[in-house]
Every structure is written in structure tokens, then in C-alpha cells.
Amino acid sequence: MAQSILKRIASGEKSAVQECLNAYGGLVWSLALRMLSNSEEAEDAVQEIFIDVWKNSERFDENQASETTFVAMIARRRLIDRLRKESRRPNIDSLEDILSEPENSDQDIQVCVEAKEAAQAMKNLRPEQRQVLHLSIVQGYSHQEISDALDMPLGTVKTHARRGLIQVREDLGLGDSENGKEVTA
Amino acid sequence: MTNEIKERMLELLSDQAIFDLNKEELMELEQLKNQFPDWVNNSSFELTAAAIGMSDVKLVVMPEKLRAKILSNAENYFSPEVVNSETNNRQSFGSLNTETVGINLEAAEKRPFWQWLGWGIAAAACALLAINLWATRFQPQQEIVKESKTIQTPTPELSILQRRDQLIAAAPDIVRTKLEPPKGEKNISGDVVWSNSLQKGYVTFHGMPVNNPAKATYQLWVFDETQNDKYPISAGIFDVNENGEVIVPIDTELKVKKPKMFAVTEEKPGGVVVSDRENLVAIAKV
Numbered sequence: 001m002a003q004s005i006l007k008r009i010a011s012g013e014k015s016a017v018q019e020c021l022n023a024y025g026g027l028v029w030s031l032a033l034r035m036l037s038n039s040e041e042a043e044d045a046v047q048e049i050f051i052d053v054w055k056n057s058e059r060f061d062e063n064q065a066s067e068t069t070f071v072a073m074i075a076r077r078r079l080i081d082r083l084r085k086e087s088r089r090p091n092i093d094s095l096e097d098i099l100s101e102p103e104n105s106d107q108d109i110q111v112c113v114e115a116k117e118a119a120q121a122m123k124n125l126r127p128e129q130r131q132v133l134h135l136s137i138v139q140g141y142s143h144q145e146i147s148d149a150l151d152m153p154l155g156t157v158k159t160h161a162r163r164g165l166i167q168v169r170e171d172l173g174l175g176d177s178e179n180g181k182e183v184t185a
Numbered sequence: 186m187t188n189e190i191k192e193r194m195l196e197l198l199s200d201q202a203i204f205d206l207n208k209e210e211l212m213e214l215e216q217l218k219n220q221f222p223d224w225v226n227n228s229s230f231e232l233t234a235a236a237i238g239m240s241d242v243k244l245v246v247m248p249e250k251l252r253a254k255i256l257s258n259a260e261n262y263f264s265p266e267v268v269n270s271e272t273n274n275r276q277s278f279g280s281l282n283t284e285t286v287g288i289n290l291e292a293a294e295k296r297p298f299w300q301w302l303g304w305g306i307a308a309a310a311c312a313l314l315a316i317n318l319w320a321t322r323f324q325p326q327q328e329i330v331k332e333s334k335t336i337q338t339p340t341p342e343l344s345i346l347q348r349r350d351q352l353i354a355a356a357p358d359i360v361r362t363k364l365e366p367p368k369g370e371k372n373i374s375g376d377v378v379w380s381n382s383l384q385k386g387y388v389t390f391h392g393m394p395v396n397n398p399a400k401a402t403y404q405l406w407v408f409d410e411t412q413n414d415k416y417p418i419s420a421g422i423f424d425v426n427e428n429g430e431v432i433v434p435i436d437t438e439l440k441v442k443k444p445k446m447f448a449v450t451e452e453k454p455g456g457v458v459v460s461d462r463e464n465l466v467a468i469a470k471v
Contacts, residue, residue: 051258115236
């Protein structure tokens with residue numbers, strides 16, 4: 001079995017950096033464009049994200065998640081940090097547009113097995129759980145903003161989000177009901 | 186772990202992955218993780234959120250100009266200087282896991298011979314410097330810091346002084362600031378060196394009073410401009426068992442974004458989560 005790109009970056013194999021860009025450049029760029037307000041800022045963020053990816057390449061464990069999900073996790077954290085730091089809104093036209101189509105489209109490209117499984121797991125959630133998770137994770141809204149938009153108590157927003165995330169985590173096989181040992185990245 | 190504690194841990198980890206935590210929640214989570222170390226590095230919630238975030242993404246091709254910038258960043262990031270220093274000190278540069286990376290970008294391969302000669306001379310000079318440091322400054326018997334369990338164990342090959350020197354030499358953004366007692370009443374001096382990009386640093390003390398570990402310990406703190414001053418980031422605890430120069434690594438569990446002050450307090454054995462700052466020993470403003 002071929003060694004992962006990130007392991008090869010960590011061990012110094014030639015050309016792995018370019019392969020990393022070939023494999024995940026589009027994904028990271030797409031996530032940045034979706035979350036941030038303009039392409040200039042997205043460019044800055046993407047550069048930071050790839051430095052984070054290189055820094056953390058040795059932490060990747062292919063037994064726990066796919067390389068794509070690992071890279072997306074690093075990207076998401078960096079993008080959220082940017083949003084929170086500047087107290088800015090994610091890059092969307094209006095909340096009404098989002099609320100009108102909370103479910104994922106089957107026509108969207110799914111970039112890895114986990115993304116496809118996550119999309120399926122989202123469909124299995126209760127509608128309110130799916131809606132809250134979509135607004136928070138996909139669109140980057142804070143719990144307070146979701147509470148205001150949906151006229152839903154803050155505690156209820158959190159409960160829906162937690163239960164939804166825990167359910168998807170179990171559906172993806174990332175969770176263990178007894179302890180936290182099994183997934184570290 | 187009781188069901189109640191487990192439920193609370195799941196709640197906090199979920200909230201952290203979805204919304205981020207406020208300061209109080211973050212403190213609570215850190216306390217729980219201290220009790221249950223198996224959960225310290227659990228990323229399953231973050232990975233789940235990442236998978237959901239990808240589930241409806243519409244892929245767009247990255248612009249060629251941006252790709253070129255990132256490749257240029259890679260060339261700088263994996264430069265031989267960084268690789269050499271990382272090779273020598275894997276443990277103390279824990280946030281950078283690139284110790285054996287030899288960059289092989291196309292641009293690098295096309296360098297003329299004289300440029301490679303320059304790198305070769307630089308590498309040889311680094312090796313000589315390392316040998317010189319080892320021969321002249323390696324004095325483990327003078328390391329008088331008894332590091333507690335909460336501070337990462339240093340690599341056995343290099344002294345803490347050598348690791349500090351390496352950080353100063355290798356970090357592109359080293360900050361150095363003077364350490365002094367808060368009101369100047371004690372004869373304590375020293376400095377702090379810190380690299381934000383590497384998230385590593387060292388505090389050097391002179392005149393630090395010896396403490397009795399059974400009664401008290403010293404605790405390091407980092408005040409971050411982006412965080413509430415009420416909750417500085419703990420950077421480890423340490424004891425001083427001899428007079429003289431003391432060097433302590435700055436070991437933060439949380440990422441420091443924009444440090445504005447480093448501080449040392451005297452606390453109860455084992456340290457505290459939140460200091461009342463009654464016994465502030467020294468500070469270093471950035």
C-alpha cells in the first residue's frame with residue numbers, strides 16, 4: 001500500500017509537497033472561498049493552512065481518518081479562527097437562503113468517503129439537528145446567531161448540535177462509547 | 186469515568202468542534218482532560234465536523250498564482266537551516282514535525298551549483314557551531330531546574346541552554362524581553378525568548394529564590410492579547426533547587442496567538458488552573 005502524502009512530507013520524500021497541493025489544493029481553496037468574504041483573504045488563509053498542514057503532517061494517522069478529512073480539519077479550524085478573530089460573518093448571501101435549503105444536494109461533489117458518509121449520516125438526523133449542524137459547521141454561524149435566526153433557545157441549539165454531531169461521529173465510526181483513546185490526530 | 190463526567194466531556198468536545206468554547210468552558214475541559222489523559226488528543230469531534238463541512242463543498246480549482254506562492258512558502262519553510270535545527274532537536278520543536286524533510290521542489294532542483302555550494306558551506310558551518318556548542322557549553326550538572334511532570338521532558342542529547350541557543354538561531358520571529366520583579370523589590374533578573382511560529386520559548390532567571398516543593402512551586406503564565414487577562418495561559422510549573430542561573434522551557438498546552446506578557450507566580454504544589462496572583466514573582470512585558 002502506498003504511503004500517504006502527509007507521511008511522505010513528514011519523512012522527506014521528494015515531490016510530496018507538490019502532490020499535497022495537487023490532491024488538496026482545490027479542497028482547501030474551495031473551503032476558504034465558502035467561508036471567507038473575499039478571494040484575497042481566502043488566498044492568505046490557504047497559505048497559512050498549508051503551512052499548518054506541513055507542521056502537523058507527522059500527526060496524521062491513517063488508521064483514524066482519511067488524509068482528506070485530516071487536511072479539512074486543519075483547514076476548518078484555521079478558517080474559523082479567522083472568522084472569530086475578526087468577528088466577521090461567513091461568506092453567504094443571506095441566512096434566509098440557507099434556511100430555505102438546509103439539506104445537502106446529491107449533485108454536489110463529495111471529495112472523500114467520509115464526506116459521502118457524513119452527507120448520508122446528516123440525512124439520517126432529525127431535521128432540526130441537521131439544520132443546526134448545517135448552519136454551524138457548513139455555514140459558520142455561531143450558536144447565538146442560529147438561536148436568533150431560528151428563534152430557538154440557545155440551549156436547544158446547542159443540544160441539537162451536540163446530539164447531531166455525536167450521532168454523525170458514531171455513524172462514521174469515529175466514536176467509542178467507552179473512552180477517547182481510539183481517535184487521536 | 187462516571188456517566189455524568191463522560192456526558193459533560195462529550196458536550197464540551199462537541200461544542201468545541203462546532204462553536205468553540207468560552208473561557209470558562211475551556212478551563213473546565215482542560216481540567217477534565219487533566220483527570221482523563223486518554224481524551225487529551227481526541228480529535229474525533231473535529232474530524233467529524235470536518236467531514237460534515239466537506240459533504241457539500243463545491244470544488245474549485247486553485248489559481249495557479251496561489252499555487253506558486255504556496256510552493257514558494259514551502260521552499261522557505263523546509264529550508265536547510267530549519268531542517269538542520271529540527272534534526273538536532275526534534276523534541277524541543279514539537280510543533281514542527283519536519284526534521285527530516287529535504288525539500289525537492291522543481292525550483293530547488295534547478296538551482297545552479299554555486300548556490301548548492303553556498304548551502305553546503307552553511308551546513309558545514311552549522312555543524313562546526315553545533316560541535317563547538319557541545320564542547321564548550323554542555324554542562325548538565327549546572328542545570329538546576331527540576332522540571333515537573335507537566336513540562337515536556339527535554340531531549341537527553343542537548344542541554345537546555347543549547348536548546349535555547351538553537352531556538353534563537355533557528356526561529357524566524359524570535360522575541361526577547363527582559364524579566365524583572367513586578368515592583369523591583371527582589372533581586373531577580375533574566376529574560377524570555379519566544380518564537381510564536383514555533384510556539385516555543387525559554388525563560389532564564391537569575392536570583393530566583395529556592396522553593397520548597399512540598400509547600401510551593403513556581404508557575405509560568407503567558408498573557409495573550411487575544412485572550413481575557415483573567416485567564417492567562419499556563420506554561421508549566423517548575424521548582425528551583427539551587428541558586429544560580431535557571432532556564433525553564435515555556436510549555437503551553439494552548440496555542441499562544443499574540444503574547445503580550447510572561448509572568449511567574451508562586452503557587453501551591455502542582456500548580457493552579459487560575460492564579461489569584463497574590464505571589465507574583467516576575468514579569469516580562471513583550
